[in-house]
Amino acid sequence: MAQLRLHRDGISAALPGLDILIASDSLDAMIETYPPASPGTRSSGSGLTPTVLRSSDVREMGTVVVNDIHPERKEKKSLALRLPGCSDADGRLVLYFDGDGRVSIHVPEIDTRPPPGVRASSGAVLRVDVELRVAEASGDGTRGIGGIVAKHVLKVIGWKVVGAAARRVGPPLVRAWEAAHRPLRVLDNESLFVPKAQSGITHIPVANRSLLFIHGTFSRVAAAFSGIPEDDAFQQRIRERYGKHIYGFDHATLATGVATNVMQLFDRLSPGHHTLDVICHSRGGLIARALRDMNEAQLKQRFRIDVDRGVYDEGMINWGTNWRIPDGVTVEVDRIIFGATPNMGTSLAQPTHLQFYLEMLMTASNLLPEFVDVTVDAILATAKLLVAEVMPQLPGLDDQKPDSSLMALLSAVPDGLDAAVQADYVSSNKALTAMRAADRTMNIIFGKEKNDVVVPTDGVSLWSGGQFKASRILSFGEDAQVHHSNLFRQSTTRDHLIEWLM
Known part of the structure; x- marks a missing residue:
């Protein structure tokens, strides 16, 4: 010094x-x-x-x-x-x-x-x-x-930065980082919540019914659902329901679009008919909806939109251009439990708000690392985009904008068995000062709209074409001090998951 x-x-x-x-x-x-x-x-x-x-x-x-x-x-x-x-x-x-x-x-x-x-x-x-x-x-x-x-x-x-145009082509740089640090893999029941699991299984086998966990932006399954691995009673109940057929889907969320994620998931399903129940967090819910609602032609059309943005490399383009739903694979998504999913989009996904979003995540990671499912390295890797001459659009975030064209391809009405967990976070006097400041910043972005600091509260369960059944909505009010990243740490959430899955 x-x-x-x-x-x-x-x-x-x-x-x-x-x-x-x-x-x-x-x-x-x-x-x-x-x-x-x-x-x-x-x-x-x-x-x-x-x-x-x-x-x-x-x-x-x-x-x-x-x-x-x-x-x-x-x-x-x-x-x-x-x-x-x-x-x-x-x-x-x-x-x-x-x-x-x-x-x-x-x-x-x-x-x-x-x-x-x-x-x-x-x-x-x-x-x-x-x-x-x-x-x-x-x-x-x-x-x-x-x-x-x-x-x-x-x-x-x-x-x-590599190459003279590197400041203008940020998404490929993020994609390279995600390929190295957010590998695509399917996790089985043994490795599902292991933070440093090195590999997964090649394919999800066919079963009468399987449970699939899908994480959100920046995250991984082991981090997004913290609270569940520590709950032995919850683990026992879902094993009684699904046996060993409990899986997780780790994937890239920034430089990869939702439709591409669904195509990648299809490639990891064994031939046969799959009946899936899905528990998802944040953006993961959009993957679950696309898996249920979009056909092969629609998925490939969305893939081409991402290609036109200059995000994918030659290998990815060749794969997607020739992609088909694997022979013999059919999927029925029976019920989806949406944890803080931006089903009506979120203003934070706008490129102009990326810096606010990253600063909020960095502050939370600094002060409350045990309650945040985003790692500092993921935030820093994305923050490098801020030096770009023109703020790039990342497909994984762009799909979450309120005016995203993806939304028009998804059903506007939730299924009768779907369920939602949402929160309205308003920082209390007991909250850390920095988190109060982050909450104030988010309120400027969201206006008067209730939010959990990342997504609008009501947009989880209130869609353009209808709302979830009242019995299948768990909504945390501001007194609960529940925010976007600690939904699954609440025992009330886990109790409702069991009720809805059974």
Whole structure:
């Protein structure tokens, strides 16, 4: 660790041990700098550990800790970081952790007029302006990722982009990350909820009735349904109902469209007639609906739409172009239990809201990792899209927009055996301050519409053509403090699942 006194004179100063400069005309502070790989800047838990960084295909460029010398001055305070010597092949982001643990993501821009002495010998100078937030919580310090106790923590991360057009073709980069870290696989009853299961089974065998778990965006089966593996009574009941025919479907959710996911699932069904009950979380419910409602021609039509977006590589295009429902495979989806599924879409899927979405997930992962089914490496891998010159559309998110053309291909009326679990989350005085701030941000996006921080509450069970039976809706009110990612941790949810499945 090295230290530097920052004066509010607007003059850039080099941060010791880092190829970064800092300046401010509104802040007097003591600055601490930590070089990459410094043990003092990382936590052993869910933070930016070396493993997480490698999994995200990013590297840490350094950590800057800002201790405000005059916190009693309540005027707006900001600072500028300058990153010299960056080329078109350098991607950079700055993560800012405030005193409440809230995380924001800042995208550098080229500094067209860097001050004297700041010009790089080669490459451009990137500039990031960060307005510091005043901590709302009582007490000192922050729970910023990495275990540092301070008012403000800034982490600079970087990566190399491949090819001159890499900033404009973000989705293929996300697809490559998902292929490496979100492998396509079917999990059997033995590996279903194993967090680090290395492989699955090749095909789901035919049975009189099977139960299938399908996760949502960013996630995996082992993470999306936390609460179920720990409930021995629940496990026993579903084994009595389905025997060993209980499966999970792990798949890519960002750079892969819903229809493509269904095509991939069909390829993993053994020949014969399959009767499926499905428990799904979030986007997984759209896969279940498409599996039930869409025919082969419609699936291939949607696949071609994703191809036209330039998302799929040659191998995927060849597979999808020649794809057919496997010979002898027929599917009957008997009932679907929708956990927080955006059945009427969600505004968070709009490309313009991607940054808010990622910041909310990052904050939750920082403060409440045990209650979030999204890993930090998945968030960082997606955050790299924010440097794109034009915000790309990811098919997996685009299918969830309220005006998505996918919705027109799905039945507007729920089946009589379908069921829904939904929540209206309104942060309480007991909630962590940063989560209250995230909730306020989501309310700006959703307006007056009730929501669970990710999807509209009523859109889970109230479709354009009808509503679920009252006896098959479990709706958590704001007093329950249930949100999008902890639905299945509620014993009430699991009790209703058993009732609806039997």
